[in-house]
Amino acid sequence: MAADIPPLKKMPEIPYQSLKQYIKDLSKTSFAPVYLIFGEEFLYQQAVREIVNAIIPDSAVQRHNYDVVHQKEQGDMVDIIDRMNTYSFFSEKKVIELRDATLFVSKHNQDNQVKKIRQNLDNNEPEKAAPLFLSLLSRLQLELSDLTDTTINDKLTTEDESSSDVEWVRRMAAFCQENHLSVPVAGDDAERLKSAIERGFPQNNFLIISTDTVDKRKGLYKAIKNCGTIIDCSVAKGNKKADQENQRQFLRHQANQLLSKHRKQLDAQAFELMFQMIGFDLRSFISNLEKVIDYADARENITTKEVQEVLIRTKLDPVYELTGAISERDTVKSLYHVNSLLSSGYHYLQVLTAIANQIRKLINTRGFLESSLGGNWHAGMGYDQFKNQILPLVGKYDASTLHQLQNHQLAFKGTSDTVRQDAKNSPKITTDLIIAKNPNNPYPIYQQFLRSENFTTNELFRAINQTHQADVRLKTTGQSPVRVLEELVLAICEKQP
Incomplete structure (x- = not known):
């Protein structure tokens, strides 16, 4: 179906900070057929919106030609690829976003998926955690019956500080068994998608893959790098001095964008206090800054006084x-x-x-x-x-x-x-x-x-x-x-x- 597509030229790998310039330069080039947008969730969601708005500027057209799909089971990828290879009516541009993809999850980088599963459990939403849990088991080639203490400690613990608490695994296994949910048949969706990307999609069809986890060693990553565009929204999360300085600069930049919309300023001491209270959690930082802005009301300059009166300490030492x-x-x-x-x-x-x-x-x-x-x-x-x-x-x-x-x-x-x-x-x-x-x-x-x-x-x-x-x-x-x-x-x- 895509045999008439001209050869794809190699597209750039760009940091989030260069996204606006990349979109501005698109008038001179063309959109990539596939985008991999990964890293900090708050950022990659913003990046997805900007790319979609650039490809389909009309919001009314977006309602019909922009679809968001979640890869809940292994077999879903076959359907996603079929949809990507289907021409849209009137040759309009069509975008499919594979949101929060788990294609790159492996034993080496499964921590983020485990955290999502546990967050859903903590929110008393096991039905949301179940597809992620079963997908993880499939990728690790495990069945529910395989979940002995030895297997859990060997394959399902992470480097997170709470990893020794494996009760969540037993809770999820019990929920899946009680609701007659089974582990999907193991398949290599990453390989399927890699082959599809290398073959090419119809000219006006665009695929966006958004995720917090990537494995740059995988063939899928290399295929996207060769045939599409990769937007890196990751930020160093360590406690080293250089990492924390990068985090401060990044948060300051994001804060200034929000502050300028409200015609307000955040003095240096107030910013540092927020950083110490919240840590590097972009979503929480922006959410709390919005509360401080609302509290400041007509005052243009936000000081430590407003921060102390509004915020609570959320950073773990x-x-x-x-x-x-x-x-x-x-x-x-x-x-x-x-x-x-x-x-x-x-x-x-x-x-x-x-x-x-x-x-x-x-x-x-x-x-x-x-x-x-x-x-x-x-x-x-x-x-x-x-x-x-x-x-x-x-x-x-x-x-x-x-x-x-x-x-x-x-x-x-x-x-x-x-x-x-x-x-x-x-x-x-x-x-x-x-x-x-x-x-x-x-x-x-x-x-x-x-x-x-x-x-x-x-x-x-x-x-x-x-x-x-x-x-x-x-x-x-x-x-x-x-x-x-x-x-x-x-x-x-x-x-x-």
């Missing part, structure tokens, strides 16, 4: 992820977060300090539990009971600790009479020995109490000694920091007989 895993004595997660932090640019002494500080916090909590005030606490206590019964006692314990430290400090200045005389005028003491530094936010304190049950006091004192030994090794022996920190994590998380 990776250091907290590490200290939480160590407190749970979760060896696998702890090792993962140590390596993740180091590869993201954190200095090994920063990581060691975080571990040591967390052990000290647990020691302080155990100190309260073994004091005369700690008798009312019991393992498994509910949050409300903790707030009502334990938190006031923690306040008394902290006040007693401060009083003792104050007396010890003043004792160095003179006699006990001097201590009593100067106590009222002594400066406020800063110390890490306080358990409830922010009693108005009691939930983290409650979590610390729960985690303290994972250790005995002797184990914690042994752990603080091990952190000291690790500090000496890191500073004097020249041993690998990764090895030293990994051995420390293993020693702390290992439960003593």
